[in-house]
Amino acid sequence: MSLLTTVAALRAAETGTAQPLTTVRHAHIDDHPVVLIPLTLAGEACAPLAAMVGTDRDRPVLLTVPQPRDRTLRFRFAEELADILLPLIDGCRTESETYEAGRPKEERTRWTRAPQILVPNPGGIEFIRLLGRSTRLRRTDGPHAVAPTVPLLGNWLTWFADRTDFPGSGLLLAMTRLLTDHWATGWSPGENAHLPSLLAWIDPPPGRTGAEAALLAEDPAEHPPAGPTTDPVFDRTLHELTAARDAAPDDRARAAVDRTIADELRSQLAPTWELMWRGIDLLRALPPAARVPGRRAVDRTVFTHYTTYLEEDGRPRARRDHAASAARRLAQLEDAVARYESERAFDDPLVMARYELTGEAFTGTVVDRDPDRMVENGRAGLFRPALTVRVDTRPLLAVGTTVRCAGRDGLKAEILDRREAAGAGWEIDLQLTGGLGRVRKPPAPEGVIPDLGEELCWTTLGGYMTPAPLPAEEDTPWTHGGPPQPYEPTPDDAEESWE
Amino acid sequence: MSTHPSEDRLATLRGPLAPEPCTARGITALTANPGCSRRAVLDAAGIDKATLAARLGRPARFGQSPFALARGRAFEALVKANGYAELIALVREKLGVPVEEAAVADLNEVGGSASPALRARETGHLLDRLAAGAEERLLLDHPVVPLEVAGRTALLEPDAVTHRVDGRFHVVEIKSFAVIDGRADPAKTAEAAKQAAVYVIALRRLLESLGHDPALVATEFLLVCPEDFSQRPVLARIDVRQEIEAIGFQLSRLRRADDLARALPADATLDLSLRSDGTPARTDAELAAGVGALESHYTPDCMGYCDLARHCRAEAVEQARPECLGGRVRDDLPGIDSTRTALRLIDTPGDGETLDPGHAEVVERLRAAARLYDSRRRPPGPRLPTASSETSPDAPAGRSAG
Ligand code: SF4
Numbered sequence: 059m060s061l062l063t064t065v066a067a068l069r070a071a072e073t074g075t076a077q078p079l080t081t082v083r084h085a086h087i088d089d090h091p092v093v094l095i096p097l098t099l100a101g102e103a104c105a106p107l108a109a110m111v112g113t114d115r116d117r118p119v120l121l122t123v124p125q126p127r128d129r130t131l132r133f134r135f136a137e138e139l140a141d142i143l144l145p146l147i148d149g150c151r152t153e154s155e156t157y158e159a160g161r162p163k164e165e166r167t168r169w170t171r172a173p174q175i176l177v178p179n180p181g182g183i184e185f186i187r188l189l190g191r192s193t194r195l196r197r198t199d200g201p202h203a204v205a206p207t208v209p210l211l212g213n214w215l216t217w218f219a220d221r222t223d224f225p226g227s228g229l230l231l232a233m234t235r236l237l238t239d240h241w242a243t244g245w246s247p248g249e250n251a252h253l254p255s256l257l258a259w260i261d262p263p264p265g266r267t268g269a270e271a272a273l274l275a276e277d278p279a280e281h282p283p284a285g286p287t288t289d290p291v292f293d294r295t296l297h298e299l300t301a302a303r304d305a306a307p308d309d310r311a312r313a314a315v316d317r318t319i320a321d322e323l324r325s326q327l328a329p330t331w332e333l334m335w336r337g338i339d340l341l342r343a344l345p346p347a348a349r350v351p352g353r354r355a356v357d358r359t360v361f362t363h364y365t366t367y368l369e370e371d372g373r374p375r376a377r378r379d380h381a382a383s384a385a386r387r388l389a390q391l392e393d394a395v396a397r398y399e400s401e402r403a404f405d406d407p408l409v410m411a412r413y414e415l416t417g418e419a420f421t422g423t424v425v426d427r428d429p430d431r432m433v434e435n436g437r438a439g440l441f442r443p444a445l446t447v448r449v450d451t452r453p454l455l456a457v458g459t460t461v462r463c464a465g466r467d468g469l470k471a472e473i474l475d476r477r478e479a480a481g482a483g484w485e486i487d488l489q490l491t492g493g494l495g496r497v498r499k500p501p502a503p504e505g506v507i508p509d510l511g512e513e514l515c516w517t518t519l520g521g522y523m524t525p526a527p528l529p530a531e532e533d534t535p536w537t538h539g540g541p542p543q544p545y546e547p548t549p550d551d552a553e554e555s556w557e
Numbered sequence: 558m559s560t561h562p563s564e565d566r567l568a569t570l571r572g573p574l575a576p577e578p579c580t581a582r583g584i585t586a587l588t589a590n591p592g593c594s595r596r597a598v599l600d601a602a603g604i605d606k607a608t609l610a611a612r613l614g615r616p617a618r619f620g621q622s623p624f625a626l627a628r629g630r631a632f633e634a635l636v637k638a639n640g641y642a643e644l645i646a647l648v649r650e651k652l653g654v655p656v657e658e659a660a661v662a663d664l665n666e667v668g669g670s671a672s673p674a675l676r677a678r679e680t681g682h683l684l685d686r687l688a689a690g691a692e693e694r695l696l697l698d699h700p701v702v703p704l705e706v707a708g709r710t711a712l713l714e715p716d717a718v719t720h721r722v723d724g725r726f727h728v729v730e731i732k733s734f735a736v737i738d739g740r741a742d743p744a745k746t747a748e749a750a751k752q753a754a755v756y757v758i759a760l761r762r763l764l765e766s767l768g769h770d771p772a773l774v775a776t777e778f779l780l781v782c783p784e785d786f787s788q789r790p791v792l793a794r795i796d797v798r799q800e801i802e803a804i805g806f807q808l809s810r811l812r813r814a815d816d817l818a819r820a821l822p823a824d825a826t827l828d829l830s831l832r833s834d835g836t837p838a839r840t841d842a843e844l845a846a847g848v849g850a851l852e853s854h855y856t857p858d859c860m861g862y863c864d865l866a867r868h869c870r871a872e873a874v875e876q877a878r879p880e881c882l883g884g885r886v887r888d889d890l891p892g893i894d895s896t897r898t899a900l901r902l903i904d905t906p907g908d909g910e911t912l913d914p915g916h917a918e919v920v921e922r923l924r925a926a927a928r929l930y931d932s933r934r935r936p937p938g939p940r941l942p943t944a945s946s947e948t949s950p951d952a953p954a955g956r957s958a959g
Pocket residue numbers: 590593594595596853854855856859863864865866867869
């Protein structure tokens with residue numbers, strides 16, 4: 059977080075309108091995202107109550123559990139969800155491409171698409187994690203047999219929930235996080251977790267400021283919460299209906315109550331469904347950042363690995379991770395965080411500005427250049443073109459520091475000197491040490507050395523110029539999460555109560 | 558309820574209605590925001606904050622789902638069924654309590670009366686005898702323990718207290734949130750731990766007042782929750798030394814509410830009572846004035862626990878208080894008490910010349926941030942083509958139908 063975010067929030071509070079935190083979109087928004095809005099029964103660990111799901115804004119599918127305490131109905135819900143999600147996941151496996159990876163380089167194949175699930179908020183992600191946990195260890199034979207699609211759904215949901223911890227992954231995302239990554243509101247982070255208010259700040263209806271609209275959007279009677287927890291007032295209605303269902307004298311009466319319950323649940327979900335698609339529209343309207351396709355390629359690769367794993371082995375993840383794989387996962391997470399932060403800065407001047415503020419980056423205009431400069435180094439000498447750039451603020455980086463150029467991938471330089479300039483500002487002398495291709499003497503390839511008058515940003519941020527390293531093929535099923543923990547569900551797991 | 562003379566002022570403020578009882582949850586909320594005089598006085602006077610908030614035109618949106626209530630009740634009943642069979646089994650199994658111990662003291666009622674004051678007296682007697690070794694009990698079911706909070710005596714009700722774990726009293730809390738694969742919701746566990754810490758403090762003070770060693774009450778409590786997706790109870794032993802220290806400190810910092818109340822204008826009122834014809838005794842405007850005379854200390858966290866939060870937020874937004882934007886923004890604006898001031902200082906260079914040096918530095922950094930923000934949020938100019946010719950090792954090399 060940065061003081062720039064604070065400035066944006068101050069301006070948002072003052073104007074009553076959300077302010078941008080980025081100039082581009084840093085997340086992949088799929089052409090066919092699966093929107094999934096789960097609702098759960100209050101007070102229970104993971105009792106699905108309903109879900110609205112689909113890839114078509116005009117055709118949401120409503121799933122309901124008219125008596126959420128009924129185990130059979132819960133598994134029916136899991137089956138119905140599997141019937142929708144599994145074909146959508148499978149639909150990503152129609153076209154493949156080859157790519158080179160590994161050391162030594164070898165050709166590999168991956169699918170050209172990967173699924174993307176969008177839920178309203180982090181609570182939705184937690185629901186997916188728990189539903190995955192409560193279904194993946196079920197057995198498809200024996201006394202507690204469930205449909206074969208149920209444990210498969212559990213495996214997938216577990217995988218999605220696992221991947222979502224990696225910043226930059228676009229497989230499972232929460233809308234409130236996506237929006238707050240890109241806009242600042244005049245409210246606190248806790249209040250921004252309420253999707254109706256957050257969208258009101260960013261995209262208020264005509265005639266209202268975002269601040270006014272956000273206040274109105276807090277009324278649960280008009281704007282039901284985006285789940286997974288329901289509004290307690292709505293729960294009273296639902297409670298009466300489930301009681302009526304339990305008391306229904308026959309199947310016909312019960313079916314009638316079920317329809318009423320479905321209508322009530324639809325009324326709670328439909329507004330959020332609309333908000334999700336409005337959020338998607340807003341995000342799509344932002345131009346994608348340059349490194350989004352690269353990160354999506356990683357998603358597609360891990361997706362490919364996991365489909366292969368499910369076909370070849372398919373055992374579910376154990377209840378708990380082994381210590382070794384948990385540690386490995388943590389290290390990979392740390393790497394992913396640093397990489398993602400750096401990539402965002404390189405892609406977006408407004409994100410890079412955070413580093414300019416702390417002195418880890420500076421933007422300057424080229425005022426002098428020596429494109430043919432050679433420095434003494436034995437017989438041949440070293441080709442080190444030089445630049446002098448003019449900056450407005452006092453440079454904080456020390457002489458000898460290596461910096462990378464934000465606008466030009468690969469271009470690297472070393473700070474040779476810094477001084478106060480005659481007139482105003484400061485000057486920094488740089489010598490280029492990388493990004494010149496393979497040339498060892500002048501001239502440098504066309505267009506590599508910045509021109510006089512050109513404005514460029516230089517930074518000490520890590521140069522993650524190549525896509526994330528991918529683990530070896532044998533480690534792939536939980537790629538980025540370590541090798542699989544082959545796990546044979548026990549009869550205990552299979553009959554684990556879900557009450 | 559004690560009849561402290563200092564309660565007079567608070568009782569006058571409250572009017573004819575009976576005071577709302579004080580709960581452990583209320584105390585943890587109070588200690589969560591010890592700088593708020595408003596809440597301190599409202600709680601000490603026993604004002605029904607939910608009704609007050611509604612009268613002020615901004616009703617709280619808390620509310621318990623009937624499903625959550627039913628689940629909580631069902632789980633507690635299950636743990637306590639058959640003379641605490643489940644709980645006793647857990648305590649024996651996990652904590653090595655001798656099997657022959659099973660005596661339970663039911664303190665839900667005393668001689669057919671559920672009066673908290675009677676139950677508190679009975680709890681005191683029993684604890685005294687247990688601490689002295691004159692009697693043996695494995696469990697005390699719903700004891701009632703007094704605690705002095707901001708000049709008022711609260712009567713608290715832990716779910717249970719055991720006496721036979723390592724020779725100490727242990728608070729037992731029965732909660733219906735699940736522990737899944739050994740992990741429970743951290744926020745819920747933290748709230749349970751804070752409540753348990755309040756009970757530990759109350760029990761220790763009670764024992765001390767009875768002339769016993771307060772250390773007889775353990776600084777750990779026993780949390781009983783359902784396991785995974787089932788109703789099967791599991792027991793966790795959780796250390797609350799930190800919570801005890803933090804809450805003890807906050808309790809000592811709470812200024813005596815009657816001192817705060819005394820500073821109010823003589824005609825101030827928080828009287829929510831109705832006349833015999835059903836009309837309010839006091840107008841909403843009078844109530845708003847009474848509340849307004851009490852200094853508040855709003856933070857967005859209030860939205861999570863205080864019935865008055867939406868009222869206090871509106872007030873804070875009106876005053877453009879930096880707290881409204883969250884803790885981080887407030888920390889970024891040290892010494893600046895309104896976001897309007899902050900923006901004026903940022904946007905009028907030269908203003909602030911008279912600021913003290915520490916303050917001036919804050920403003921200077923904010924100005925630098927604002928300059929960068931305003932210049933970089935413009936769409937970037939046309940970028941020059943990338944010079945690097947290195948191909949990415951992960952670039953697609955070909956495409957084929959699969
Ligand atoms: S909401 Fe108001 S009364 Fe309640 S704690 Fe916060 S500031 Fe105090």
